[in-house]
Amino acid sequence: MLDKKHFSVKLLPSEKIIKVPQNYNLRQAILDGGIDIESACGGVGTCGRCKVQVKSGRIYSKRNKFIKGKEKEDGYVLSCLSKVRSDAVIFILEKKKVRAKIEEGKFEIDKNKIYSGINTDELAAVEIKPWIIKERINVEKPTLDYNTSDLYRLNKSLKTTLNLNDVLVPLNVIKKLPHLLRENNWEIAITLDKSANTMINIQPHNKEKKCFGFALDIGTTTLVLQLVDLETGEIIGYASEYNPQIRFGEDIINRIVYSTKSGGLNRLREAVIGSINDMILRLLTNSNIDEEDVVSMVIAGNSTMMHLFYGVPPKFIREMPYVTVTNKFLNTCVDELGLKYIKNVKVYNIEGVASYLGGDITSGVLAVNMSKREELTLFIDLGTNGELVVGNCEWMMGCSCSAGPAFEGGGVRCGIRAIDGAIEKVFIDQSTYKCFFKVIGGGEPIGICGSGLIDLIGEMFLKGVIDRKGKFNTDIENPYLKCTDNDYRYIITNAENSGTGEDIFISEVDIDNLIRAKAAVYSGIKTLLEDVELKIIDIDKVYVAGGLGKNINIQNAIIIGMLPDINTNKYVFLGNTSVKGAYLCLLSEDKYKYTSEIAKNITYIELSASIKFMDRYIAGLFLPYTDLKEFPSVDLFYSP
């Protein structure tokens, strides 16, 4: 076999050098070099995000619509469409490295009652009833006349003092038992999983009776981890990170595609496990908590994220008839999953409903407590997908409406997540068409997040910058409308005043993506309700969860036809309800068990197969809707 030629590729500004064979894919080379290069499309040349500049060397690159004119002359290429044909030096545009800031839910602690903290009165109150307990226990000392085994005598104490029979004691505990008993004068602290009747750990008796747990939400875009005191319910620490799988594809579909490549599933799994390990270490270090005192972990996430976390092929989630391998994974030990820094801890996952209605939604339904109340509640989780559940204590129905990542910043050129530097509120001056805005954290904007985009579309529509189809109105004198090679752009702020040194703008393609996303959400709501012969007006309460940013302007969300046109008092905006539900489960075995009941009680509607949904979706491709009567409050003040 002839040796393939190999070339050195130097990556700037990191100066990292990697060796690759001839014709190696440049984007893969950059990923191999450990640099997270953005790519919403998973590397097939359709998102235009993996642009890099070739400083020297021969790089063969396919023609594409994203790199033209000056950029092309300057050596820019889409790395995913490029092959290495000589030693080369590549400059990778540095993105501002920002850590997602997700607002932590406030939790009120009242004696033994912990509220999920959303709106105390009506929402899930949880009595602290942890399933993992720590107890001090005395073990009888053996004598020649009573020389039964250490474990026998321990079991006897468990029976007499805690009334526990036949507790399972795994090997890792057995190994520590003889010395620990003798070094602690036959008095030790035991950690028990009451639910599984299993001993998790043993420690010296003088260890404080403290137990901690982790609540984890694995989102397509964001990972959120809480470190919780299981005795008081206090949240000791809070960490969040981007899901590092983003570099393999921004949305669920692209990740599933990537998982089917050779080694892809494992790379995805290792990526997310690695970030979770980082967060665990950070929280343990910051809180100064002994890893041995962490005794449990509850996780929630959408079905694809769960498959990837457990290393189970998610392939068939994407293929007709869209099935998961399982909606509930057996409780598994951290070691088996590759989680580090905590030992002997079991990971409990919250049961999902279906391929596109995962445990994150079950967890959210638990957190908003809708399954215990009589009023008709609509729960909307606007993550990278849009998921809906409607119902009450009698019945629940749910669906996923493939909103796409537009409201989380995907599919929109200047779209970013709700992080520092993101435009979160927008106002357009009617006379000048100038855009005014508010930036998260202040300073110059680097992009626009979900709540900002809702405002922007709403404002552009109301002020006549765009028409009902989302096309720019070229009849008006709008100095902020620029015409480029291929499209029109409305300039939110120009390069001089932006944090990126480039214009912050929105194009017709972007608007189109946003309209499709809002149409999907609304037609999902309509389809769900109509399936049970209910109307928009019947809704008593709407909970909106997700990562759009907390300052969402509900009126604008109605104006663009994303949310139903009902009294805005009925709306409650929440943050991440998935991690809130996991938190509740951590504190209460009953709640955890109840999540499986919730999951089984939600009837799943597969919208991708629904003709009604498609009809409504098409009707929703107008602002706010084809039939203005559907949005009476918009109809009132809209004058085309």
Place this chain on the structure above:
Amino acid sequence: MLDKKHFSVKLLPSEKIIKVPQNYNLRQAILDGGIDIESACGGVGTCGRCKVQVKSGRIYSKRNKFIKGKEKEDGYVLSCLSKVRSDAVIFILEKKKVRAKIEEGKFEIDKNKIYSGINTDELAAVEIKPWIIKERINVEKPTLDYNTSDLYRLNKSLKTTLNLNDVLVPLNVIKKLPHLLRENNWEIAITLDKSANTMINIQPHNKEKKCFGFALDIGTTTLVLQLVDLETGEIIGYASEYNPQIRFGEDIINRIVYSTKSGGLNRLREAVIGSINDMILRLLTNSNIDEEDVVSMVIAGNSTMMHLFYGVPPKFIREMPYVTVTNKFLNTCVDELGLKYIKNVKVYNIEGVASYLGGDITSGVLAVNMSKREELTLFIDLGTNGELVVGNCEWMMGCSCSAGPAFEGGGVRCGIRAIDGAIEKVFIDQSTYKCFFKVIGGGEPIGICGSGLIDLIGEMFLKGVIDRKGKFNTDIENPYLKCTDNDYRYIITNAENSGTGEDIFISEVDIDNLIRAKAAVYSGIKTLLEDVELKIIDIDKVYVAGGLGKNINIQNAIIIGMLPDINTNKYVFLGNTSVKGAYLCLLSEDKYKYTSEIAKNITYIELSASIKFMDRYIAGLFLPYTDLKEFPSVDLFYSP
């Protein structure tokens, strides 16, 4: 820190070279070089077995009683008492590498009944009722109207076709499920642990319905492994090996001592796991069985061996009041134990009774079926220790009588195990005192095994070579009695006619060790019986198990006072009953569960604390016994 000097030690004949620091222990250096050097004492200079020859280099060696005169001049040293002080070349006396040949029990297969094969009528008959089953199963194909998860539909099939509810399906199965179902047109073969309601494996549907299991006995000296067809009970393959832990100490006490050294426990564990892995691989390769078709493993062994196998500190087995950490380990997956070549297999261990009455004895009691019969049975397992159980279906009592390894070849200079080259039968000519013998496998002898030693002591005693105290009779003209520097030796065969090139002999020290061993066994039997106010004569049946060699001469065992002087028809000699019991458990869940009952029903008597035992032991230090009336048949023909 100053660097310690390092030296090269070349090991002959293997020519292996190892680097060691100054003053490094020579025996450890040889062990590090991967050479199993014998050492009954565990390396403290009291057994004299780790003798090597220094060919060149400076080796500092402590004075000792084993190396004297010519040997000393020739550069022989005890490696355990030697330190490396320069580069050196060391010659290690090569022992014949022999693999232990242990006779396989014959198992009669009769339709669905499997007998433990010892003596069919009266012994444990087992109906094949394996707990691990393999079944073909059809899973419904999902449709858009019925797109539940793969696992949900599998569970539904389990319910409808096998009436199984809530089967636990672990991650490794979940990972394979989606592709296997689709590649096999929704029909797969499942392997189920019915006892734990857990799915162990899934395979393509066209896999034969074959299931295999391993029965393993971990003896202090020997490891025995059987590969069993779980459907027919047929033993497909059989392997045995010395327990490689021998190099760290020949008996239990020395191994426990070694386990308390830094890293010792792990080295012991890894040694035995390594050998078991070798045997597994050999059996799988020879039988051409797919590792995926191996579904279970049952192990038996004494308490110390079990602790070492599981990596649990055995330290307190040796210390007053002699307790185990546990007599029963939680069923553990092979992966966690470090076992290779078989995956997803759980290891089930047979419950032990106490520190010195382990699962090997419980397993033996199951195999001889004494707990189900009314006749008074004495079960003796003469392994490296001697263990006894007496009783019937109403009651059982057991003890361990610290016989020591004399009858397995330990503590006797020319003693070896019952392997090829071992003298197994002995006859002494009354007129010439010449010794005649029979060698296992024929050819020149390399040593003498347990059955040979029993014959030898009996013959020497009867023919007047030794007196009742085991001292050589120097008044007779015995040309085979040699006087050396420190002791008298009776020459069994001289150097010219031996397979080792050295005399095969027995010394007074050896005889002393053997007499102490036989005294321990007999006084154990006496103590046990008297504790329940029974006499030797009340015994209906005696089962003798163990590794002494199958041709044990029962009359001689009575003559030396090891076994009770009762009708020899009451004796049944068996081989390894520990592995036989494990085999029965493999085929029947009921039997396995019953072993725990057996273990709990045996009342353990701690002899090391018994004054009665000590009295009888001292009385047993004569041939056959202080009081000749105890052995009427010997009394009859013995004329001092």
